[in-house]
Amino acid sequence: MEKKIGVYVCECGPNIAEKVDIDKVINAVSSIDGVAVVEKFKLLCSGDGKKFLEDEIKKHNLTHLVVAACSPKQHEQTFMEVCENAGINPYLFQLANIREQCAWITEDKDEATEKAIRLTKAAIGRVRYHSSLEKKELECTPNVLVIGGGVAGIETSLQLASPDRKIYLVEKSSSLGGLVTNFEKTFPNMSLTSDVMKQKIQSVNENENIKVFTDAEVEEVLGFFGNFEVKVKKRDEDKSSAEFNVGAVVLATGSTLFDPKKTSQYGYGELDNVVTALEFENMNSSGKITLKNGKKPNSVAIIHCVGRDETGYCSEVCCMYSLKFVRYLKDKISNVKVSNFYSDLCIPGKTYQKFYDQTKGKHVDFIRSADLKVTKKGDKLNIEYKDENGSKKNLGADMAILAPAMEPTSDASGLAEVASISIGDGGFFSEEHEKLGQISTTTEGIYIAGCAQGPKNISETLVQADAVTGKILSSLIPGKKIEPEVKISQISESFCIGCKKCINVCSYGAITFDEAKKISVVNEAICRGCGNCVAACPSGAATLKHFTFNQIYQELMEAVQ
């Protein structure tokens, strides 16, 4: 079909009109092949301007539109809508930036005019090679897979479940609740945990829109956002498996504690009465805090930062729960002496310092220490340490509680592979963006929440669980279709040599290999259109829609005239 390109130059008031000889630009492009009309207008982005363009398109039966005006970052969207309203495919349009990157960067009118002509000609040349691009719509299922039945998984499931959205909650162990079920109380309000947890677990079990799998693991997650195919394996006698489709996956698999056996300095596993924080929580929950010999401890040392050097990060919650332990001890054992051995007190946030201030008191010591070692001295334990001045000191204690670093679970890397996401700092799941995307991953539709993403307290875990809920509820809407990116990569079957270089460079896993045809195939639902695969492809099989070689070549040609 014959191309009829309409070219419109915006005066942008004096911003372009006074810096560029627009008439000269018009003259320079009028006789270009395919150009049906060239006009100028005072302000094309205004209501009048947009109407003018729409009328012009209809009047001249234009097939393509070129506007020479401001930056596409300002008004590309605006003029694409004008095209759509006037009946042209919005991608048959090009905006030449003759303002920010032309009129405004020089005082020399001749120079600016010459460049404006160059840029407008480039846009005209390019638009000739534009193809219509259509928005796609994909069906999706609103159901969600939640992996991990701890506080994060429970919260997410309860928030998301509804008659038109089924939740599949898969828990590795035989019961729901995760680590928090071990705690009698949680900081800073010291409210009782078990009732709350029992209630929540009951809500989950009674919710007919949540299907719970315990003693189960996720074996396979295939597909993409809106259309994941999941396989769950159960550890029952039949070793049965379940298969179902979901639109999104939430990894809320929590964390584990550093094993103090890995370092010899704390005597863990060798000396009696050296326990980890989790062991102490259980001891406390059972109602009896006792030594191996059945007696109550008169003096307890709480040792912070166990494993911090090995893991290389601060686990955020240990200082606070150590303070909680002081309170547990004070509540249950009168006159118990407690000493906290720490390096830096980590108590950020509006309420935590008050909790600390209130915990300090009679018979509670906070000893800043280094080079700590736990040894035996007679019946008791001996804490050897260097104090703030570097002097070697000793303190006897009946019991030592170790606050170990929080670590990713042992199956984290395996799960990451199953879900096609990466592992990041500390071995935890990698978020999409440290600041703005803490709970999403580079794989669209796969979310992370809670300690699986990194050490954090319960409040932050619940916020993340609700944040994931927000993401899923706003993007996976029952009945609504998903619109993936349009300007994506495509790989020619004939030219692809099956080298897989494109697959290697794709940050999103958007390219898969067709074993039968031995060629790479782009998943149009996932591709984000960066063009990395195009550059990596040695045979020119990969092209990027709207940024093809031919299109860019047109701009290049004008650049070197």
Add this chain to the structure above:
Amino acid sequence: MNEKEGYLDVLVIGAGIAGIEASSLLSNSGRKVHLIEKTSYTGGNVIKFEEVFSNMECSTCMVAPRQQELLQDKNINLLTLAEVEDVKGSFGNFTVKIRKKARYVDLQNCIGCNACFEPCPVSLKNEFEEGLSERKAIYVPCAGALPNVPMIDTENCIRFKGKDCKACQEACAFEAIDFNQKDEQLELKIGAIIAATGSGTFDPKQTPEYGYGKIDDVYTALEFERLYASNGPTEGNINLKNGKAPKSVAIIHCIGRDQKGYCSAVCCMYSLKFNHYLKSKIPDIKITEFYTDLCIPGKSHQKFYEKMKETGTDLIRIQEAKVEKQGKGITVKYDTGKKKDSLPVDMVILATSIEPRDDTSELAKVLGISLDEYGFFKEEHLEASSVTTSKPGVFIAGCVQGPKNIQNSVSQANAAVGKILSLSK
């Protein structure tokens, strides 16, 4: 709340990073959002930072695409220079009165060419730049501010004080300046409210031992951010008042911590960030960080600290510090508990505590929610999801609820949206 019975529109108060993220997410779900912002620009405090920890990403690059989307999003009704005056009703059924101050510049006609600034005869200190540079009575707070449309500061504009000045209007080729604009009062029917109005910072004039406001070259963290910013008052050149580059800097943590009674969670990290800032501009500079406890929780933050240690910076744990003038320079007198010593430096940066904004208590009254003992908005349960308040339908997100970093603010914003969307299913 039944969807069929209530209003679906959401009111988001505050267009900082939390407000922007909440609005964006709500818009994605198809909800209409009224985003109310008190100032003339979006982005809040985050756009004042050149880079953010710990990936040292350019803050503008991070936020600008979001701000731009905001302006073009059909579901988001951005109202700048607007405040919430009254809230009546309940979850699903709020009637909100908004007072929108006149900008005196037409948002549609203005194309952001800035021609109106130059002829304005009034010059005064630019609040956005922490007073380090000047602006006119018709102004945008900084280069790249969005929306890129100026406002007239009527308290300082001589026309609004009675003189017949039309300098800005005459310079405008787009008829965008309209002195006849009036403040508006709007009434909105709203289903839910998210308050994300952010926080302020402790004024070190309250702690005179640090010499702020009396000794030259003693800066607050925000002032230093603006000094380093490439779109700031010195285009990113870090110079002393005498024009020379500093050879030594002291960064003092925990300014105001004793007065406020809590740890502000972000200062250690941004103080380490400042280390990077300084080294990148002045590689030989000697930096000393005076701190009490190093607060760097999280999987990525200690790595950041280790990198900073490699640059040769000294970290000195102290119990007390004082900043005094010494000849032409400054001396930091400090007490480690073990010894008392002093350090001569060219410049001091004070890492000031985060505190509630002055207008937080007023807004709490309007919304019908309470403040906690520190003056931040009070969450319903500190150990549950911290975004709900005692008033159903009113949610909070970001530093208005308490000091926190950007990622936690954004997660709270998303969580507030999660609560709204799940409660209305």
Add this chain to the structure above:
Amino acid sequence: MTREFEPRIVGFLCNWCSYAGADLAGTSKLKVPSSLTPIRVMCSSRVDSVLVTTAFLRGADGVLVAGCHPGDCHYDKGNYYARRRFAVLKKVVEGLGLESDRIRLSWVSASEGQRFAEVVNEFNEKIKKMGPNPTRVKTSL
């Protein structure tokens, strides 16, 4: 009569950071040589040897590739690939018989209008000193 050599420089600017930085240079009314023709790409990782070779064979005196700072790439790691690829691109330019300095890779963020102007000004001067591209082959591609 000798006319001063005005270079023809092609600038591949990534949509998210460097194109925005270039816009900011304009909004701030900084002086940027008009010898640079900006070509917008979505990511600096799109720039390959075909584009670079074509540019130089068609007579470009210089090619500037600009992207987001490492760690800031909108597409996660695109600019890291651009950086690695750049080493190859330099060799390609040498292979054409040109100075490898005729191609440059710069990181420009959206807020670095000043920096963009500096980079282009400096590159322009450098290319001027190098002189025009002798390889102006009319090759059919």
